[in-house]
Amino acid sequence: DVKVTQSSRYLVKRTGEKVFLECVQDMDHENMFWYRQDPGLGLRLIYFSYDVKMKEKGDIPEGYSVSREKKERFSLILESASTNQTSMYLCASSSKFYSYEQYFGPGTRLTVT
Amino acid sequence: GNSVTQMEGPVTLSEEAFLTINCTYTATGYPSLFWYVQYPGEGLQLLLKATKADDKGSNKGFEATYRKETTSFHLEKGSVQVSDSAVYFCALSFYGGSQGNLIFGKGTKLSVKP
Numbered sequence: 001d002v003k004v005t006q007s008s009r010y011l012v013k014r015t016g017e018k019v020f021l022e023c024v025q026d027m028d029h030e031n032m033f034w035y036r037q038d039p040g041l042g043l044r045l046i047y048f049s050y051d052v053k054m055k056e057k058g059d060i061p062e063g064y065s066v067s068r069e070k071k072e073r074f075s076l077i078l079e080s081a082s083t084n085q086t087s088m089y090l091c092a093s094s095s096k097f098y099s100y101e102q103y104f105g106p107g108t109r110l111t112v113t
Numbered sequence: 114g115n116s117v118t119q120m121e122g123p124v125t126l127s128e129e130a131f132l133t134i135n136c137t138y139t140a141t142g143y144p145s146l147f148w149y150v151q152y153p154g155e156g157l158q159l160l161l162k163a164t165k166a167d168d169k170g171s172n173k174g175f176e177a178t179y180r181k182e183t184t185s186f187h188l189e190k191g192s193v194q195v196s197d198s199a200v201y202f203c204a205l206s207f208y209g210g211s212q213g214n215l216i217f218g219k220g221t222k223l224s225v226k227p
Contacts, residue, residue: 043220090156102159106154
């Protein structure tokens with residue numbers, strides 16, 4: 001059974017903290033994505049990576065960075081968390097051969113207080 | 114630019130009712146079109162797809178037809194069940210690109226009452 005796992009389902013952090021969200025996939029996929037999901041705004045792409053050590057900015061990269069040191073792992077980093085980064089964060093992966101079929105993790109609901 | 118517009122929810126139906134969720138798109142070129150579903154507490158999963166005009170995607174009783182002339186990809190189901198309660202996302206991508214970026218609509222929440 002294919003799987004994308006995220007390190008936490010719920011996370012509460014304080015303003016100014018550095019936050020790491022981890023995502024691991026076991027499908028040997030080349031592509032990995034980070035989205036945030038907000039009511040009324042749908043899914044917005046933060047960053048994506050199509051290979052190890054490669055990264056590309058999505059639609060809303062400000063305030064975020066990413067790291068992909070290994071093919072199976074894609075980390076999202078909030079350098080200094082702010083309250084407007086309170087959101088649901090979804091990780092996804094896809095193969096370069098069936099790139100449209102993204103497999104999603106269950107999400108991390110992050111609250112920044 | 115490329116974008117997807119879908120009807121706002123929430124949509125509330127009784128069990129066995131007919132479902133339509135409208136989706137239209139704007140795109141330069143010829144995208145592939147998708148419906149993703151998000152059940153409560155889960156991530157999104159691909160429901161169905163269509164890669165060219167007049168294709169019909171279908172899965173689990175849901176159907177959608179790629180209409181190039183109206184730039185639409187409406188989701189339909191003849192008889193909904195309580196278990197269909199979820200958020201539905203319409204999306205587009207440009208098939209053949211190895212990076213597969215999807216552009217999503219804002220989602221439509223469906224609630225089905227017994």
